[in-house]
Amino acid sequence: SRAELAGAGPALFRLVRFWSRRWATASVGEPSDDTPLIQDVQVLEAVDAAARHGEVSVTDVALQLGLDRSGASRLIAAAVDHGYLTRSASGRDARRVTLDVTPAGADVLTGAHAFQEEVFARLTAGWDPAEAAGLARGLRRLADETRPD
Template sequence: MTKREPATDEELLNAVGPAFGKLRRSMLLEVDNPISQKDLSRTLVLNIVLEAEQGDGREITVGGVAEYLSVDPSVASRMVSDNISAGYLVRAASQRDGRRTILHLSPEGRDMMDRFRRHQRAAFEQVTADWAEGERLEFARLMLKYVDCQNALRPR
């Protein structure tokens, strides 16, 4: 909860952007089975690969990670290499174009993402512990709707 409720609709809407900026930082809440800062950063890449594997079957390359995160390809390459070194990702030849190298989650990467999802759920439950159940569910529905709309705007 903010220290002062926005007084106008305009103030409320202007407060949304900074609130989103704080969300990522707040994921480090002290909850059971916490995620390290390093692994939290790794989940940025792992999430992209997992979503592609579970979604439309897109093949994810280092370039795709760079594009999705809006970072320089060299930055994405270092992030991917770190995940490979940690045992969370593996490289494989594309089945569509053997010249391309694509990324897959390893069994350890899947375990990390399962643990991260449990961490996210625990953090959500901790933050909203004093909310009415209807508020928690409505917020969850609206957050999912927001993310779906945002993804629909993303160029494919």
Template sequence: MTKHHPGSAEALLDAVGPAFGKLRRSSLLDIENPMSQKDLTRTLVLHHVLEAEQGDAREVTVGAVATHLGTDPSVASRMVSDCISAGYLRRAASQQDGRRTVLHLTPEGRELMARLRRNQRAAFEHITADWPEHERLEFARLMLKYVASQDAARERDAG
């Protein structure tokens, strides 16, 4: 088989890891209305806050951002401060514990995340433009299943 279609199940499974390694957010830089590399980095933090606000409504702290990103708290603190300086996040007192500071998206942060979603979809549609529709939809379904399984594995491992 070709380089893009390994011949055996073993070869296919061995090729998955390197393929994931080749996935780049840079494809989002090449489409109409591209996002800056700086804003793409900011979305790592903003996405975590948005998920919490839309999901289980847990409060997000700088420490939670550090844990989620698997980074040092000082790095997460700088990332959060950058998002605040850019106007995408704001700090607020926790409603559960007034001694803690939690993070919330600003309207500008929500708009950046909406723009990211539009750019991600445009990039997906551009990259898969020559795929049959059923393959595009199946790949999208399997990617969502993979991410859900990854999240479930992370929760199992943490618990």
């Protein structure tokens, strides 16, 4: 019913704001020079998602992140500097740059995904298993339906 859905939108955005600011320190303690930045994780997620369709360009990352090319380019440059991505000439068009996740970047993604699974398990630990499974299905569906690819 409509009453059951009331407040779901604001609740979703509260969760997004809350967790988007906390994943790194919660997963590894106090940040150090080696701690991946949330921006690095976001770029890696974007490259990983876009790679399902072939070579990944700056434009692909910009689309995934909802940014203009210059904003995406700055984030990509930082991820390259941190050793998480490589840039190379496209195999299809030498004028284009293609982006690939490095082994270090893959490790960051693996760690981020493990942390995300741990957070979900902690947050739903006291829930009825059927309710937690229902939320998991709903979240996956929502994420799949809003994917920009």
